[in-house]
């Protein structure tokens with residue numbers, strides 16, 4: 024409380040900055056054909072900074088909402104119409120943000136180091152890729168597949184429960200061991216799922232092995248087509264452009280749901296038990312917290328988010344293969360969590376945004392420049408992503424162990440209690 | 451008897467840390483467990499609270515056996531404790547530490563928490579009210595938003611007591627509650643422990659090195675030495691018991707005079 028009071032209120036500054044970035048984006052749309060693609064990048068960065076300011080500055084609630092709605096629901100789609108690359112990146116960011124929020128429950132809140140998180144992502148992704156594409160015809164007779172794309176909304180809850188179940192099943196033996204052992208066992212489990220995905224193409228072809236599974240894009244049956252088709256006809260925006268925008272809105276809403284979900288858990292008996300366990304297992308247990316069960320809930324919660332996002336990933340990207348779910352993927356998600364701030368919800372989203380943009384924008388751009396300069400391909404930074412995650416993890420541990428936006432504990436709301444609430448009386 | 455321990459024994463490898471100790475705690479009393487360093491006092495607490503399983507013996511609480519229960523199950527049965535080396539949840543606020551103590555008494559399920567339904571709201575409100583009461587009781591209400599790790603030492607000890615009380619115990623085990631406190635703080639803590647029994651009706655067992663505290667607040671004192679119970683009785687009886695004097699002073703004198711160099715030599 025003391026700390027926030029001493030910071031100046033910057034609400035006006037934030038609103039102004041949001042409006043300015045909006046105007047710039049609008050001008051860009053008008054001048055669409057005269058604008059070089061590299062002009063877009065700084066504008067996008069400007070947007071991102073607004074979001075960062077909204078989370079890090081001391082601003083009023085209204086200003087925060089203006090900034091978030093302005094940037095996320097208006098700014099980014101506007102940019103998307105000039106350059107769909109950014110919209111694609113934004114979709115990927117949202118998918119990974121939701122997933123790292125799930126890992127944040129496991130690693131950030133409950134303090135369980137999970138190095139095989141991508142396994143649950145794989146469970147969800149394969150679930151949809153197999154049934155949402157034609158792959159299921161390989162082992163189910165009757166040529167029933169692909170399923171209608173809108174069934175993805177049924178598969179998301181299915182994946183939620185399947186991944187939670189797989190998580191609980193794998194977690195039960197694992198969560199009885201401590202710290203470092205847990206990290207190593209989850210690392211192994213992650214690999215097991217990848218190897219399964221790689222080899223379950225014989226005797227029955229379930230996963231199509233290392234070839235991966237593709238869902239053919241189809242304007243008729245793709246998810247949300249019932250909105251996308253009429254919208255695209257009405258506005259004259261090409262179908263796939265419109266679809267991308269719809270996907271973006273969809274994953275954004277999913278992130279919003281996940282944020283509400285995890286922050287509610289965090290502020291409840293369950294979330295407090297997680298943090299207590301992370302801080303001191305012996306004391307937590309002495310406070311009546313059953314360790315294995317509480318860890319299992321954290322583990323299954325994280326897994327279920329990854330499973331659900333796997334379904335969306337498969338639906339939106341349309342192609343998956345076993346290497347999408349390797350150890351590198353798990354470290355990538357972990358890097359997002361650690362970079363943003365263990366246990367910090369805004370931090371983790373921000374971490375996801377940075378890591379994804381780094382991969383899909385910055386590194387790609389650098390490697391393009393290297394190509395132009397005729398430097399040898401070994402200088403291509405996209406080859407070194409694993410190294411970059413390592414550097415991120417280690418340097419964050421040294422320089423800012425609490426992450427870019429450190430987790431805050433909420434001050435007590437006793438004041439509300441005293442006025443009225445208290446009078447009602449509680450048994 | 452609220453707590454009835456019979457012939458409890460704990461062996462670590464070759465070391466008998468607690469040697470067939472029989473120990474009884476009537477309801478609404480304050481019992482002190484004393485003894486030189488390494489006497490097995492903390493191990494004794496750890497056996498009662500389920501952190502260690504006894505090698506042999508009987509531990510009954512409220513007529514039911516505690517053997518085989520996990521620490522969280524023991525807590526749910528109504529035994530709370532504090533730790534000799536303070537074990538607060540450092541990254542949580544003072545108030546949150548107390549709220550964690552309510553874990554086993556709160557009813558919010560996973561679904562309730564996500565839905566923010568009436569169970570959740572009633573539970574949170576009840577929790578906050580209770581936490582507020584307890585923080586007031588130990589005098590830490592104005593520090594409620596402070597991180598536990600940032601509290602001074604004496605306040606951390608009191609917060610541990612508030613957190614333990616939040617589990618709604620019938621019996622509270624305090625492991626050296628005044629360790630590291632100055633005389634004023636010690637006096638206040640003594641007063642607090644008395645109020646635990648008199649105002650809240652909670653039975654207290656404490657491990658304590660400060661004899662002034664032990665002698666003034668205990669209804670009964672049990673003395674351990676090398677894991678064995680060597681005396682038990684009213685404070686003044688124990689104080690004048692030759693075996694107790696020897697356990698303390700005998701070794702103290704030896705350590706003070708010629709033991710010092712021998713111990714120093716051993717350590718080096």
Ligand SMILES: Nc1ncnc2c1ncn2[C@@H]1O[C@H](COP(=O)(O)OP(=O)(O)OP(=O)(O)O)[C@@H](O)[C@H]1O
Nearest residue numbers: 462465467485486487488489490491492493494534
């Ligand atoms: N987990 C353990 N493994 C092996 N030996 C242990 C363990 N816990 C305690 N001991 C040993 O048991 C004996 C009793 O220790 P305990 O901590 O119970 O003593 P204490 O009476 O609480 O001493 P102090 O007054 O110093 O706190 C000591 O010799 C100690 O080294």
Ligand SMILES: [Mg+2]
Nearest residue numbers: 491492493534
């Ligand atoms: Mg001890």
